[in-house]
Amino acid sequence: MTTNLSFDGDWRATVTGGPLALTPRFEGDSVRLGDYTDVKERERFVLDTFGSQHWLWDTPDVLRFDPASRKLVGAELQMPYSSAYGETSDRVPVLPAVRPGGLRADEVRGFRHEMCTVLCRAPEDAVLISLRDPEVLDEELEARIGIAPDVALLVQHGTVVGWSLTDPARYLTTAYAAPDPSPPSPATRRLLTECLDLLTEPVVDDLVDGEPAAVARLRAADETLRARHEDRHRADALLQMIATYVEDYTDGPTGQKP
Template sequence: MKVTVGDGMAATTTGSSLAYTPRFDFRDLQLIVAGYADPAGRERELSETFGSMRWLWSQDEYVRFDRDSRELRSLTFFVPPQWIREGPSFRDGPPTRAAGLRADAVGEFAVPGTTVFHCGSGADALSCLADVRLVGREPDARLGVAPAVDLLVYEGAVAGWSLGDPARYLTDGFAAPPSGPPAPATRLRLAECLELVSSPLVDRVMDREPEAWRRLRVVERALREQREDRGRADVLHGVISRLVEDYEG
């Protein structure tokens, strides 16, 4: 299968998806699928790969291919700032197809960040789309390029991504996520936190609207008092408590 990645890079699907465990860094709202474990490792990889990355003032995603084999090497996707109530439709769409990618040629390209995201109340999946016009539409293909990570293809182009059970992969920075499944409470809190740190709700928090602040304090207290799954709860609480400190006045 041929797909377009970013602003014009053509790639062909392969049978070799990435084996790395995803890391969902909630502090910086980024999904890291890579073999490196720190920013220095990311920098070292740049000399061995080609593709898209963030430059000064750009909001591009990291999509890197090995310079020798042209095989997909790593991904870093950023959660966009706009929360939406509805996401892409997967109900009757194609199932996930495990696949890698091989770039058709060596060259730099840009992959602009997605613009809207959806995460249901049970946080069963986090889905990010390049264009709000794709909301509610079924993708033409779902390429499972790593465990729980799908690229969403519309009309031959990668136009979004999805992370299944994002609470399972919660972490801070480049650290490996906790082992074992998340607690049900963590999944609920994650969905609430994603809405709280994104527009339009975060704008109402910054404007100190009473209902927005009531919701913020309820979530902060629930995370502070949660007894199970403390590692993941601490990751979420660190971000939410800082939001309280920054805007409580």
């Protein structure tokens, strides 16, 4: 059983007994594990911790640790489609059973952990799987370390090669807000799948090329989400997820040119 994990830059951490009790926040372009509620609180959190972090326009995966205990206290994991280098795979790896556990850094120093480049979507988007690169799919994963509810790191040959989010619809939310504690409606789950279709290959390529059918799908999704009353908070999160595409590839959210 894997007990010591390697990250980018030859940085290492040991698997401990206790995962984070933080509820994940799926904000469209990232999954956050943190109890900060605005930009200032996040800045204080970063100053008080160490690990991987953003630098200017650089957006690697963020893993933050407490300097005294060296334990993992928060994370921000980037969605592959938010990068120009992201791609979507039709292949879905076999996921090992989740082994709940926290992380303790082997040493107190900063490092950089590259964001994933490949998104694999399980049927009905019950699980989103982000991988470092396509080669990960050529071999079995050896472990899935559950660092928080429904969030796990994926391990291959002792190295962290990706992460997974189970039931992403449940954790949909806008920036810095806690997810709605009630379960998502079936319609919201379907709309999440439609939005993810629009943001990933092959539909996103059709949007860029101005294909009428793809543009019509995007416009319809935007209109449907704006008209929803049930699950309003998650609908707002999905609207934010596709907002840039609506602005770039349709006449805008009002259906009129600005």
